[in-house]
Every structure is written in C-alpha cells, then in structure tokens.
Amino acid sequence: MAHMRSVLRGRLCGMREILRCQKASYTEASRKETHFGFQAVSEEEKRERVYKVFENVAHNYDIMNDAMSLGVHRFWKDWLLQLMKPTPGMQLLDMAGGTGDISFRFINYIRAQREKWIRQELKFQQDLSWPDISKTYQNKEEGSLMGSRAVICDINKEMLKVGLQKSLRLGYSEGLSWVAGDAEELPFGDDKFDVYTIAFGIRNVTHIEQALQEAYRVLKPGGRFLCLEFSHVNNPLLSKIYDVYSFQVIPVLGEVIAKDWKSYQYLVESIRRFPSQEEFKAMIEDAGFSKVNYHNLTSGVVAVHSGFKL
Template identity: 55%
Template sequence: MAATMGFARRTISQVFTSNFVHCKRCLALGVRFKSTESQFTPHGNDESTHFGYENVSKEEKTKRVHEVFTKVAEKYDVMNDAMSLGIHRIWKDYFMQKLTPMPGTKLLDVAGGTGLIRVILANSKKMKNLESWPQNPTEAEGDTSSSDEEGDSHHVTVCDINKNMLDVGQKRAAQRGLMEGISWVEGNAEELPFDSDSMDAYTIAFGIRNVTRVQKALDEAYRVLKPGGRFMCLEFSEVKNPLVKNAYDLYSFQVIPALGQILAGDWNSYQYLIESIRKFPPQEEFAYMIEEAGFACVTVENLSGGIAAIHSGFKL
C-alpha cells in the first residue's frame, strides 16, 4: 500500500493545466459543447438517478447522500486528504487565488460545510485587486469594483444542506477565530434561501457531484448572483492523462475505501464517494450544463491531469 501511495503521489503531484473555453460572445476562443454530445440529460424528466453505481430514485439519493455526510462530517477534510493525497488543499488555495475576491465581496460558498474555503480566504492577503475577476469580462480595463457601499469588509455565507457539516465548520472557525464576516445557513443547493441578484460570487468545492439535480443547482447559482457575478466550481473530474488515470484508478478503488475503513470505520461511504466521481459528467459536458444555466465565458481548467477541474462562468 505504501509503495502504491508513493507512486500515486509522485505521479499526480505534477499539475497539468489545460483549458476548454467557450464564450457566447467569443466563439473563436473555443468549441461549442453540443447537447447531442451529452449522455447526461440536464433537464430530463426521469425521476431516477444514480447513487454511485446504483440506480435509485432522486428522493432516495438525497436521503443517502445526507446520511453519508452525516457520517463523515467529523472526518470530511481527512477524507479529502485521502482521496487527493492532500493535494486538495493546494487545489483549494489555487481556486481562491483564481477568484481573488476584493473587499466588499459577498461570497456564497455552497456545500461549504467544514468551512475550509473560508479559512483559505481568511488567510489570503490578496484582497486589494480583482484583476482576474473583471466586473465585465469582455473589457480588459475599467471599473472592477463590486464592493458594497456599506464598507470594505467582505462577507462569506456558508450554505450546506447537512447540519452536521455546518456544526463542524462553525466549531473549527470559532477555534481559529474566524467567525467575523461569516454566516452559516442550512439550505439546499437546489432551492437556495437567498434573494435573486444578491451575491457577487458563488463557489462550490467538491460538492456539486453530490447534488441530486445538478442542473437545478446551476440554475439557482445563476439566480442568486448579481449581474457581473462569478460562478466557480472545483470538482473531481475526468482524468485526461493516461498515466495519471491508471495510477489514480488503482489508488481510488483499491486504497481509498480501505483508508475509509481504517480512518473512519466506514468503507461504504468512501466507496460511494469514489463512484460518485466516476459518474459525474466529464469536463466538456459539465461546461455545457453551466452554459445551459445562462452563464457566459465558461472556462474549464484541469488540475493534476484532470483529477480535479475548475469551472468558471459569469452572469452577464
């Protein structure tokens, strides 16, 4: 096992970055993600879905996913450490660097449970400029301010459907003295309890693949964002590099469930989480779904050969 983990770590620690770009105003930048290429039906009426490799009703999936995260809440970050060999912390740090929220930003972090994104944001010193996040992505220069008139303090709302995850996040934030400028809200990504056009940025990290109705969650993300607001998603994805894929598949199916049993006494939850990654739409397909929700200038950036990917889009 140690040899396998060592080989996997050496292999996937190299960050391979590639981009798939589509902008409705800039078709020359990329390729159109056609619905005919999709095997995932965003607006399908079928009431069945998958829980890992098992077909279940959508209501049953919601129930089971809730049970999984109730079980793993205390070990959630350890779980992500196991699934990514600790690299998820580097990915999340890079994820927030890409967003670079400025003072006054209202950030909604969905499925943010344990609040790690909030910790990374609090530790960030890059709160002055927003060069990587223009208010109007079609303009290279101009006023990029999205600050509220009330002041320069940014505010983060962590929203999660699972109360256990929120409890763990609040506890850790309190221990780190990071409770200022943060709200904790129990809510469903498919029916967000927030006003339309109320948020400057929407982030979701390693959460959207566990949502029962993904397209509905994307529609909700679009609804709550202000015009000019940015959607960003970090998620495990389809590995593009053959060498990385072979090593990662071996590690995923042979090692991670065993680690789940050792670390948390829970094989099945970790087995589901691996299967959920394999069932999630590949990068190009998910990018199309983001466009279907109304977002423009959608981009995809692969990390570590596609083990994870950052999806970004703007509400114009």
C-alpha cells in the same frame, strides 16, 4: 336535504380525486430514478443517502481529505482562490461549503490584502509618530474585512456544526455566516452575491441543472460562478494509477480512519459518474452563464469551471 347530500358527496369525490392526484405525483417524483454512485435509486433515496454519507463522515471529513489526497486538496482550493482574486467588499456564497475550507481561505485572502494595503499606506507616511501609526492600525481594525462576507451554505447540519466549531477554534468569527440550505432551492433572494463557489459539492446534488439555475439567480449581474470538482483524467498512465488508487485504496482508508467503507465507496463511484469537463461546461452554459471555461488541475483529477452572469 337530498340535494345537500349529493353536493357534499360530489365535493368529497372532488377532494379525493385531488388527493389521489397529489399522492400519485409525489410517488412518481420519489420513484423517478437517478444514481447513487453506481446504483440506480429513486431521487428521494439518493437525497437521503447523500445526507447520511456526509452526516457519517462529518467528524472525520477534514482528516480524510488530507489522507486521501495526500494534502493535495489544499493546493486545489488555494488555486481556486487565486482564480477568484477576492477583493474588499466581496460577497461570497460558498455553496455546499461543508466545514468551511473555501470561506476560510477567502477570509485569509482579504486579511492579507488589508495588511498589504496598511503597509503601503504607512510607507507613504514615514514621518508619522508611533501613536499615529498605532491609530492607523486601529482605524483599519474596525472593518478588518472591509465589508467582505462569506456565507457557507450546506444541506447537512452535521457538516455545518463541525465547520462552525472549526471556525471558532481557528479564530474565524468575523465575516462568516453558516446557513442550512439546499443548492437546488436556495434560501436567498435574487442578485445577492458577487461570487458563487461550489467545491466538491455539485456531483452530490440530485438535479445539477436546477442547482446551476439557482446559482445564476442569486448572483449579481457581473457575478462569477466557480466550481471545483473531480473530473476526468486526461493522462492514460495517471488514469490507470488513479483508478487502482480510487477503488482499492480509498475505501480501505475510509474503513481504517473513519470506520466507513461504504461512504468512501460512494465517493469514488460518484466521481466516475460526474460529466466530463466539456459536458459540464455545456450544462453551465445552458443555465445562462457566459464566458464559460475550465482549467484542469493534476491532469484533470479535478477541474475548475468558471462562468459569468452577464
């Protein structure tokens, strides 16, 4: 009996030790410092605060994007799609996809290609009767995206909800999936996508290196990584104007339109903290990507980084 009691006590001590270690390592992780804009915070706090920012701004996100960039974000996103050149059958992961802007452009691009393809086919069949022509259209209609699919993945359910409502309103029901997930731990198997995009998302992620490794993992061999992100302005005059605009106008717009100064203050600060074009290029290479390069748009206000999984 005494022996049993001493064995039991020994086991309990062991368990307590394990629990103590687990608690210590958890507390250590949550205490590890990072930044939220210009403030030093724990990693756990950053995750929570980033979540809150996008939860708060979700309903005004699109209107604020237009107001802050004077509509220029549309041009930057179009440019990303021109670089991607979607092809029929392509599988896209639109990471941190928010309200779906990149995926909607992807669908538009595939639809336009399909229209072009139908027109070309009809040109070669000039002697077809009207019923034949209408049949050709109907056949093409069956797979109107020709197997292409975009998966919009975002950690924030509120952003996804707004995006899904927008997709239904604008008639983008086919070829889209909406998935809640963390860029640092993707809910997808290896080698699944042809293209991984992350537009204005990566600077919000706590461990950027981890997100890049996950991007590499889920891409098929030959697949492409494309990141559109705010970057470092390379024109001194524009840089001065941009600084004044960022710190003195954007938070005010945030307050007036979205009643949320703090979220837009964070936005501006997080942009300034993001690595330079060259530093980010090196990080992408470290994750295993090949042929990494970048293009500055609007004198480096944003940059598009590209790399391949070869």
